[in-house]
Amino acid sequence: MIDNLLQAAIIINILSSMIRIATPILFAAMGELVAERSGVMNMGLEGTMLTAAFIGFIVAEKTGSLGLAILIASLSGAVMSLILAFMTITLGVDQIITGLALNLLASGGTLYWFRLDYAQTSLENTPLVDILNPINLPILSDIPYLGKIFFSHNILTYLSFLLVPVIWFFLYKASYGLKIRSLGENPKAADVTGTNVNKNRYIAVIIGGLMAGLGGAFVSIGSVERFFPDMTAGKGWLAIVIVIAGNWKPGRILLATLIFAFLDAFQLQVQSIGVHLPYQILLALPYIVAIIALISGRARSNAPQSLGIPYHRD
Amino acid sequence: METAENKKPRIKVEKREHASPIAQIVALVGAVALSIIVTGLLMYIGGADIKAGFIALFEGAFGSRQAIIESLVKATPLILTGLATVVAFRARIWNIGQEGQLYVGAIASYWAYLQFNSLPPIILLPLIILFALIGGALCGLIPAVIKAKFGVDEIIITIMLNYIVIYFLSWLLSGPWKDPNHYYQQSPSILESAHFPILLAHSRLHLGFILAIVAAILIYLLLSKTPLGYEINALGLNPTAARFQGIKVVKTMIIVMLISGALSGLAGTGELFGVIYRLKSTISLGYGYAGIIIAMLAGLNPLAVVPVAILFGGLINGSYYLQTTTNVPASIVYVIQAIVLLFFLGARAISLYKIRFIKND
Numbered sequence: 001m002i003d004n005l006l007q008a009a010i011i012i013n014i015l016s017s018m019i020r021i022a023t024p025i026l027f028a029a030m031g032e033l034v035a036e037r038s039g040v041m042n043m044g045l046e047g048t049m050l051t052a053a054f055i056g057f058i059v060a061e062k063t064g065s066l067g068l069a070i071l072i073a074s075l076s077g078a079v080m081s082l083i084l085a086f087m088t089i090t091l092g093v094d095q096i097i098t099g100l101a102l103n104l105l106a107s108g109g110t111l112y113w114f115r116l117d118y119a120q121t122s123l124e125n126t127p128l129v130d131i132l133n134p135i136n137l138p139i140l141s142d143i144p145y146l147g148k149i150f151f152s153h154n155i156l157t158y159l160s161f162l163l164v165p166v167i168w169f170f171l172y173k174a175s176y177g178l179k180i181r182s183l184g185e186n187p188k189a190a191d192v193t194g195t196n197v198n199k200n201r202y203i204a205v206i207i208g209g210l211m212a213g214l215g216g217a218f219v220s221i222g223s224v225e226r227f228f229p230d231m232t233a234g235k236g237w238l239a240i241v242i243v244i245a246g247n248w249k250p251g252r253i254l255l256a257t258l259i260f261a262f263l264d265a266f267q268l269q270v271q272s273i274g275v276h277l278p279y280q281i282l283l284a285l286p287y288i289v290a291i292i293a294l295i296s297g298r299a300r301s302n303a304p305q306s307l308g309i310p311y312h313r314d
Numbered sequence: 315m316e317t318a319e320n321k322k323p324r325i326k327v328e329k330r331e332h333a334s335p336i337a338q339i340v341a342l343v344g345a346v347a348l349s350i351i352v353t354g355l356l357m358y359i360g361g362a363d364i365k366a367g368f369i370a371l372f373e374g375a376f377g378s379r380q381a382i383i384e385s386l387v388k389a390t391p392l393i394l395t396g397l398a399t400v401v402a403f404r405a406r407i408w409n410i411g412q413e414g415q416l417y418v419g420a421i422a423s424y425w426a427y428l429q430f431n432s433l434p435p436i437i438l439l440p441l442i443i444l445f446a447l448i449g450g451a452l453c454g455l456i457p458a459v460i461k462a463k464f465g466v467d468e469i470i471i472t473i474m475l476n477y478i479v480i481y482f483l484s485w486l487l488s489g490p491w492k493d494p495n496h497y498y499q500q501s502p503s504i505l506e507s508a509h510f511p512i513l514l515a516h517s518r519l520h521l522g523f524i525l526a527i528v529a530a531i532l533i534y535l536l537l538s539k540t541p542l543g544y545e546i547n548a549l550g551l552n553p554t555a556a557r558f559q560g561i562k563v564v565k566t567m568i569i570v571m572l573i574s575g576a577l578s579g580l581a582g583t584g585e586l587f588g589v590i591y592r593l594k595s596t597i598s599l600g601y602g603y604a605g606i607i608i609a610m611l612a613g614l615n616p617l618a619v620v621p622v623a624i625l626f627g628g629l630i631n632g633s634y635y636l637q638t639t640t641n642v643p644a645s646i647v648y649v650i651q652a653i654v655l656l657f658f659l660g661a662r663a664i665s666l667y668k669i670r671f672i673k674n675d
Contacts, residue, residue, distance in 0.1 A: 043469075087656070091663035096408050096469055097610065101655040104603055108648025115643035116360055234477050241470060280485035287474040287481075294466045 008145070010273070014265045015149045019157060022261035023222065024049065024215035024232075026160040028239035029246070029253050030167045031211025035081070036243060037171060038204030039184040039306045040088060043099020045212055046236030047106030048080040052216025054110040057227040058117075060129040060220075070156070070217045077213020078206050080106065085205040089198050092310040103236075111229045118227075128225040132156060156218045161254075163211070168250040180204050184304030187311040197311045212236070238286060245293040247302045256293070260286050334665075341661035348661075349654045356649060360642035367640055374635025375628030381635075383517045387589065389620075389627030391416070391598065393526040394581035395605025396612065396619040397533050402574040404537060404614055406550040407458075407567055411472030412578045413602025414479035415453040419579020420586045421483060422449025424491070424501065424593045427508050435507050442508065442587060443525075443580070450579015451572040453479070458571035462564045468571075476602070483595055491593060500594035510588035522584025526620075529577060533616040536573075546570055578602060599630070600648065607655045626651070 028045055035042045042048070056073030060066055080102060087098040118126045132154035141151040170177040180200060182190040187197045219235065220227050238260060246253030267282035357367035376382050395412045402409035426445035430438055457471040487499035495502075510521040537543040545566045548556040557563055585597045608626055612618035633647035 083656075087660060087663075091660055092666075093659045093663045096410075097606075097655075097659060100410065100603075100606060101652055101659060104607070104648065105652035105656065108645060108650075108652050111645040112356065112360075112643055112649050115645050120641070120643070234473075237470065237473055237477075241474075244470075278485045278489065280481040280488070284478045284481035287477045290474050291460070291471055294470065295460060295464045 010269060012145055012148050014262070014269050016152070017265035017268055018258060018261045019150060019153060019161075020223065021264045022257045023153075023157045023160045024218040024235055025239050025242060025260065026254065026257045027156075027163070027215030027218065028212045028236055029242045029257055030160075030163050030250065031208035031215070032239055032243045033167065033208075033246075033248060033250065033253060034171070034180065034211075035205045035208035036248065036307055037184045037304055038180045038201045039187060039304055039309065039311070040085070040201050040205050041095050041099075041240075041308050042081060042084055042205060042208055042212075043096050043240070044080060044084045044102030044106075045099075045239055046232060046234065047099075047103035048077050048084075048209055048212040049216035049219060049236045049239075050103075050110055050230065050232045051080050051106045052077040052213035053220040053231055054114065054216075054227055056217035057129060057220040058113075061127055064130070066130065066132055066221055069221055070214065073217035073221075074210050074213035077211070077216060078209040081205045081209025081212070082202075084209075085202045088310060089201050089205070092312065095308055107230055110227075114227060114229060123228060126226055126228075129221060131225055132222050154222055156214060156222045159214070160218075164250050164254045171250070181304070183311075184306055187306055191311070191313065201311075212239075215239070234287065238290060241290040241294060244303075245290075245297045247297065248304065249302060260289065263289060337665035338662070341665040342658065345654065345657035345661040348657045349650065352653050353646070353650050356646055357636075357640070357642055360640070360646065362636070362640035362642045367636060367642060370636045370639045371629075371632035373632070375632035380517070381628075381631060383514060383519050384631050385624060385628040386523055387518045387520070387627070388630045389624040390520075390522045390526050390588070391581035391585055391601040392604055392608055392623035392626050393530060393620055394577050394584070395601050396608035396623050397526075397529055397605075397616055398574040398577035398581075399606045399609035400612070400614050400616050400619060401533060401537075401546070401570055401577065403609060404550045405546045405567065405570045406553070407570055407574075408467075408469045409454065409457070409472055409571060409574050410469055410606065411453065411457065411475050411575075411602075412581075412605050413598060413600070414472070414476035415450045415575040415578035416582035416598050416602050417479045417483055418453035418582070419446040419450035419576075420582030420593060420597055421479075421486065422446055422452075422579065423583040424586060427504065427587075428491075431505055431508055438508055439510070439521075439587075442583060446579040446583030447576040448579075450582065451576040453579070454571035454573075454575020455568065458568045462567065480595065483593075487594060493592070498594070500592050502592070504587060504591045508587055509591065510584065518589060520584065520588030522580075522588045525580060525584065529580065530616050530620050533573075533577075537616060542566070542569065578605070581605075604651055607651050610655060611658055 028049055032042055032045055052073040055076040056069045059069035059072045084098055084102055087093045088095045134152050134154050137151040141147040171181060179190065179195055183195070183197055183200055191197050216232065219232050242253055242256045242260065246256040263285055267285060270277060270282060271279055354364045357364050374381060375385055395416060398412050399409065423442045423446035426442050430441050453475065456475060457468040460466050460471050461468045484499060487501060491501045493500055493502040513519045513521065513523065537546060545556070545561045548559060548561055549563060549566050553563060581601060582597060586593055590597055604626055608619060608622045612622045629650060630647050633644040636642050636646065637644040
């Protein structure tokens with residue numbers, strides 16, 4: 001009896017963590033989907049999230065307002081993606097190198113500012129901030145098991161899951177979403193029918209940046225009370241992998257995100273109940289799975305035809 | 315809409331295939347100038363006197379004989395990771411895994427050291443270097459094989475491998491290779507018999523620097539004088555045309571990744587046996603990523619990598635000196651590196667455009 005209760009508690013714990021862990025990746029992956037559907041690959045996603053995580057932390061620390069922190073963090077994601085859009089869409093610079101440069105800028109810039117303001121001598125004992133409280137949804141959170149798993153999270157988690165149907169509707173049912181998709185498939189045809197290719201690609205990339213910004217905000221003020229350098233730890237890259245593994249479809253991206261999040265939640269649980277496995281192997285697991293996912297997912301490619309190709313009129 | 319636009323004077327922007335040399339130089343100078351301005355701003359934000367800051371940066375980098383030699387020490391791994399990038403990017407293979415390949419080189423050579431450290435240095439050192447080359451090359455081989463067999467893009471695989479290697483190293487250093495006398499994750503000190511020979515008395519300049527310079531010359535010869543070099547360049551210019559010319563694309567790609575990985579591996583072992591003398595996770599302070607920036611700034615020219623890497627080595631030491639004299643965090647160096655790259659990419663792209671003003675009436 002007690003064993004059963006314990007097992008149930010552990011499973012609920014894992015699944016609830018899964019939903020929490022999925023949040024930032026889901027934001028970033030859904031945003032990346034919009035950008036990639038318009039034909040632009042944002043390889044600076046990792047840096048965009050890290051910047052937003054830091055900005056969210058800073059604003060929360062200086063003003064005490066989490067709402068403002070989320071807003072500014074999201075905007076900082078938009079600014080990062082605007083730089084990427086300018087470099088890749090307007091100047092036609094290679095998307096990979098531009099992304100790399102942005103990631104390095106974010107990694108260095110946040111470290112510099114963090115050291116300057118909070119950690120002159122050491123990276124320990126840095127200030128703490130309040131984080132978003134979980135909101136128990138009325139009635140729903142009282143459902144046995146499910147309530148704890150799905151309906152006791154903070155606002156950003158609800159928002160990220162809500163975004164999945166919204167983005168699906170936007171891309172497949174809304175006329176503007178169709179326009180965005182046409183840019184990724186055949187920008188020339190879109191141009192001929194009077195769509196401003198580059199302007200709309202800018203918009204798609206910035207939407208992606210706003211969402212990656214929300215994901216970044218979750219990484220800091222949505223889950224831990226402090227900031228530490230490179231705290232996004234590859235979540236942006238995982239989001240890029242997940243868009244590929246999810247074959248550029250919102251539903252499958254959600255599924256892929258949940259699988260990765262489950263792995264992570266599982267390893268946390270394994271660690272906390274003291275199973276003797278080197279924790280580093282568990283930490284490396286998502287990246288190993290990412291490689292396997294890329295290898296096995298290549299055959300059913302639904303990738304936008306013009307992904308990664310800058311557009312200019314001849 | 316069309317007619318309204320036509321009435322205004324229009325700016326016509328035309329793209330050229332190749333930027334003129336003058337435009338390229340102007341772009342480079344412009345990028346450096348902008349980077350210097352931003353660096354000054356960062357120092358100002360950091361609360362330092364800008365003039366004093368730049369003086370400290372220069373003093374720390376090249377202000378004395380000692381400083382110059384130390385900058386060469388720092389440049390050693392950067393030359394190698396820069397060359398690793400040149401070889402790969404020339405073939406348009408986007409190897410971003412230099413950081414991981416560097417660590418695998420260090421890990422493999424440390425393993426060799428553990429097996430063979432009873433041998434005399436004259437045999438031990440070549441073995442260590444050989445294993446570093448093999449380790450780095452194997453780490454480069456994985457993404458190459460995955461790309462060849464499954465058509466999966468190498469960029470993301472190399473990045474995933476960077477993360478995996480770091481965790482693997484962390485496991486080695488917390489378990490099997492941990493120094494039991496220390497709290498931190500690091501190996502015991504390396505025996506003096508396995509240290510790379512020092513080139514100049516009272517300095518830290520080691521054998522690795524010579525190896526890096528030799529590597530630069532070899533890569534230059536490889537790319538400009540050999541059939542393989544021709545194939546690498548052809549692959550980079552146009553893979554489809556290269557295939558029609560009978561170039562075995564997969565084979566070339568695999569060789570490129572082996573060479574690229576081996577060079578990064580060498581960078582790792584140089585730091586381990588030439589400078590730090592312990593395996594730990596801070597052997598590289600982002601040298602893999604800095605190597606990519608250096609290669610880009612050097613225009614993917616292997617010989618130009620050397621002076622650019624020395625400048626970057628100076629920048630790293632300069633930033634340490636800046637920190638001790640002005641309290642500006644030394645991490646300013648990472649921001650400067652990224653800013654230089656961004657401005658350089660932007661300026662180079664702009665130099666490809668010719669802008670003409672056309673008046674329509």
